[in-house]
Amino acid sequence: MAKDYSSIVVSSRVRLSRCLDGVPFPAKMDELTGKKVIRKVYNAISGEDDFSLYVMKDLPKDDAYVMQEKHLISHDLIENVEYGAVMINADETISIMINEEDHIREQCLIPGLCLEQAYQKLNRIDQQICKKIDIAFDQNLGFLTSCITNVGTGLRVSVMLFLPALTLTKKIESIITNLRKNGLAVRGAYGESTDYLGYLYQISNERTIGKTEEDYIRQINSIIIQICDMEVDARKQLLLSRENEVRDVVGRAYGILTNCYLLPVEEFMRLAGEIKMGIALNLVRMKDNHIVDKLLANLAPYTLLKIAGNITNLQDEQKFRADYVAKVLKSNRIK
Numbered sequence: 001m002a003k004d005y006s007s008i009v010v011s012s013r014v015r016l017s018r019c020l021d022g023v024p025f026p027a028k029m030d031e032l033t034g035k036k037v038i039r040k041v042y043n044a045i046s047g048e049d050d051f052s053l054y055v056m057k058d059l060p061k062d063d064a065y066v067m068q069e070k071h072l073i074s075h076d077l078i079e080n081v082e083y084g085a086v087m088i089n090a091d092e093t094i095s096i097m098i099n100e101e102d103h104i105r106e107q108c109l110i111p112g113l114c115l116e117q118a119y120q121k122l123n124r125i126d127q128q129i130c131k132k133i134d135i136a137f138d139q140n141l142g143f144l145t146s147c148i149t150n151v152g153t154g155l156r157v158s159v160m161l162f163l164p165a166l167t168l169t170k171k172i173e174s175i176i177t178n179l180r181k182n183g184l185a186v187r188g189a190y191g192e193s194t195d196y197l198g199y200l201y202q203i204s205n206e207r208t209i210g211k212t213e214e215d216y217i218r219q220i221n222s223i224i225i226q227i228c229d230m231e232v233d234a235r236k237q238l239l240l241s242r243e244n245e246v247r248d249v250v251g252r253a254y255g256i257l258t259n260c261y262l263l264p265v266e267e268f269m270r271l272a273g274e275i276k277m278g279i280a281l282n283l284v285r286m287k288d289n290h291i292v293d294k295l296l297a298n299l300a301p302y303t304l305l306k307i308a309g310n311i312t313n314l315q316d317e318q319k320f321r322a323d324y325v326a327k328v329l330k331s332n333r334i335k
Contacts, residue, residue: 005228007280009113010160010200010293013071014122014217017145017154018104021134025146026080026099034083034099041098042087044132045125049089051096056084065302067095071109076100093118094125102146102154104129113228115157115221119213142209152209157220160189161227164199164277165234168246172201175227183207184223189269197266198273198296203227235281250278258329262315263322265301272296275329285334295325 019025020037029037042053056064056078067073067086072095077084085098097105106129108122129135136144142152150156166172176186189200203224205216238246253274257263276292278284288294298307299321305311308320 003225003228005113005225007289008162008228008231009224010162011109011111012114012118013107013109013156013158013160014115014118015105015107015156015158016122016126017102017147017150017156018106018126018129018143019136019145020103021136023103026083026101026103027146029083029099031082037103038083038085038098040133041085041096041104041129044129045087045096048125048128049094051087051089051094054086054088056081056086062302062305066306069300069303070297073097074100074105094121096125102150113159113221113224115159115217115224119157119217123213149206150208152207153211153213153216155208155213155216156204157216158202158204159220159224161201161203161224161231162199162273162276162280163201163227163231164273164280165238166227166231167196167199168238168242169234171230171234172196175230176201179203179223182223184220198269199277200273239281246277246281247283249274250281250283254278254284254329257322258326260322260326262318263325264318265299265321268299268321268325269296286332287334288332291328291332295328299324 020040023029023033023037026034038055045051061078064073064078067088068075068078070092072088072092073086074097077086077097077100080099083099087096087098088094093110094106094108106122106126108118110118138144143154145151145154163172166175179186183206185204185206187202187204188196189198189202203220205220211219253271257268257271257275272292272295275284279286279289279292298304301317304317304321308317311317311320
């Protein structure tokens with residue numbers, strides 16, 4: 001019977017980078033060429049998985065930032081207003097960025113530890129693209145991409161983990177060191193140059209050449225399972241040795257989130273991590289154990305504006321976030 005890592009693994013993401021053969025990289029292309037690339041990609045996958053096309057030039061900036069907060073697109077794509085685009089399927093598990101750093105960046109993002117499932121979903125789309133478009137490929141090197149670090153498979157595999165016990169017991173530091181020694185990257189929830197806010201760690205491969213896509217998937221999956229088992233053990237140790245301290249941290253976080261008048265987004269993310277820890281350790285009982293993840297998804301700045309409507313200043317945003325969080329947490333808590 002498979003172990004339940006649902007309180008540890010937030011999401012699994014598989015990304016493939018592809019470039020068109022004989023076409024200048026996006027950084028060097030002109031607008032006409034960029035539009036031709038958009039049409040080629042659109043024609044290759046239109047009709048697959050009910051994809052919708054969004055062209056950056058025509059997309060309101062606020063909508064683009066909501067997509068970024070959902071991890072569907074990158075900031076670099078938002079900045080490419082001349083010929084950037086993205087195709088997103090109906091359930092928003094697959095997005096295909098067009099003319100970002102590479103001509104094509106395909107990704108599949110699924111909740112939980114589902115790397116193999118994510119790869120299979122994305123590989124089906126990738127095969128469709130490679131069948132209909134001439135993709136830059138070398139028999140010795142593999143797929144040729146704009147950034148040399150993606151040459152080979154063009155594959156990036158990442159898993160978002162929630163690791164409060166390993167963080168509080170300070171075991172995470174040696175784990176990160178060992179991961180980096182073995183060619184893996186460890187970042188915060190929002191990629192490079194972000195800290196590990198809310199006990200969230202994004203682990204991904206840095207090497208893309210020398211193994212098959214399937215080998216990389218198996219390697220990362222095996223490593224993630226090991227880390228999950230370490231987190232399970234660390235949670236048990238934490239409750240045995242520091243239960244009162246942890247209860248205090250969780251209780252203070254709950255008290256602030258259900259009583260504060262203004263709630264900045266970074267403070268919310270930090271305190272949300274404490275509540276999520278309390279739920280994982282069964283110190284706080286909720287009707288929905290994933291309620292914190294849903295709050296984090298809904299209350300990032302631009303996504304919040306879509307929900308709240310008429311908010312014109314930062315204090316109104318912070319007040320709405322505080323009211324929203326307090327209402328949701330109070331209504332979900334089981335006494």
